Amino acid sequence: MGAVIQTENLTRRYGRQVAVDGLTIEINEGEIFGFLGPNGAGKTTTILMLLGLTEPTSGWARVLGVDPARDPLQIKRQVGYLPENVGFYDDMTGRENLRFMARLNRLPEDKAGAKIEEALAAVGLNGEGDKLVGAYSRGMRQRLGIAELLIKDPKLLILDEPTLGLDPDGTVKMLDLIKSLSSGRRITVMLCSHQLEQVQRICTRVGIMIKGKLVALGTIEELAQRKLGSATGQNLEEIYMRYFKET
């Protein structure tokens, strides 16, 4: 199992403000990694640097063995990124949105059709593919967002708040979907979320970032052992609050 994401002293400054401060992290293949932290902690900036959408001020990163600052296209071909509150072209149907994404990813037209059906089936939207996206519910939009990522057969998924604003049933379905993608297709997942309960349910390892610095990294048991003194039966929220108060 090789490292899918590897960073060394990754730093990004905006003027005087340090958004990401010396981040060193390694995420391995097949993991579901929970990336936690308060708003404005630098999670999104980190993701943008991993995708090559922003250049680091210093330090380096490797995603799937490629330097995002050098060859962002190579990375974007293999990494699916679902931004927070993802948007769609509301005047197109779900299928048309997917087809547009397939074209942007340069999928040959004859293969794209099958891929689109497969992606829709994977997220359980095959019945709604021909409805205008403007008429989709929030849960359907999130699932369509995942379907868009699946079209390119990603090796790594970066999901930013995929369950935000979903009802309990939708949340459970979304988490199950992420889990099945990870176990069934061996896709590595990096999950950013504030919903710690959900993170605890599906993530194999978590990292906590506060004010640009990574303050904790490990499995939930390890962190619990470190902060609360006992490894089992602990709640991630409690651990998180401990870290938060200390910094």
Next chain:
Amino acid sequence: MWTICRKELADHFSSIRFLILFCLILMVALVSTYMAATNIKEALEGMSKPSHVFLLLFTTPGKFFSLVQFIAFFGPLLGIIMGFDAINRERHHRTLGKLVSQPIYRDAVINGKFMAGVITVSITLISLMLLLTGMGLFTVGVVPGWEEVGRLAVYLVVSIAYVSFWLGLSILFSILFRSLATSALAAVALWIFFSFFMGFAADLAADALKPVKNPQDPEEIVENRRAADAVSLASPAVLYSRATSTILDPFRRTRSNLVLTGPMERLSLERFQNPLPLDQSILVVWPHLTLLAALTLVCFGVSYTVFMRQEIRTI
């Protein structure tokens, strides 16, 4: 880039605002050309050997204005409605972030949008021209000569470049301003200023630079007019209307107004009443054409750089 271009094209042709504007332009164009055609037909009766009749179809005002004037006024609007929300609509719907995280270069987004706009404009203007030509053939019954066709073709190219200038400008505004309304209003304001108020502004500037102290003194008046002329050339609308009126009127061989022509030039104007060949007409307005093309390129170039350098967070 072609994927984005294709999608944008589909969007343009199915968007209601484009259809409305197209129908409006088509209607006005048909009516004004028809009126011009009937006028010409009446005027032609009794003339033995008319020349360049076909061009008159587009340049003579029917009751209100000629087709060329109409396009000069409304063309910019066509560019503006296709460009003013190009980038900030994507921002609004939160699709821009998604778009740039696909395996495409960032400039493909803006190039594709600009290309789609230019193609739409070309299709609109060319089809409009062909329709009107067909109608003109029926009503006037005069077949255009090769030179007239050539002039119309040059006119079309210049018009497309002119509308593209406004397209580039409104795309620039759509990058600079977050709100759809702001960018639309900014573009429209500039359009109104350049097309309607530039004359006044040029007069004001000329009066400030070269005031006419003695209204009897022709030297001073000429100086004043020359200054006004120079200032008004800053407006792409003026550049465009001068260029096209010269191209479509073979009898016109100067681009400055009559007060400014020197004695020799005036003499030659009066002596030689033969029409200019097409290449000579083009030569007369060559500076205008290059300036117009340069403005379009500068406009798109600025939008391109601004878009490429923008921090992605703000997207």
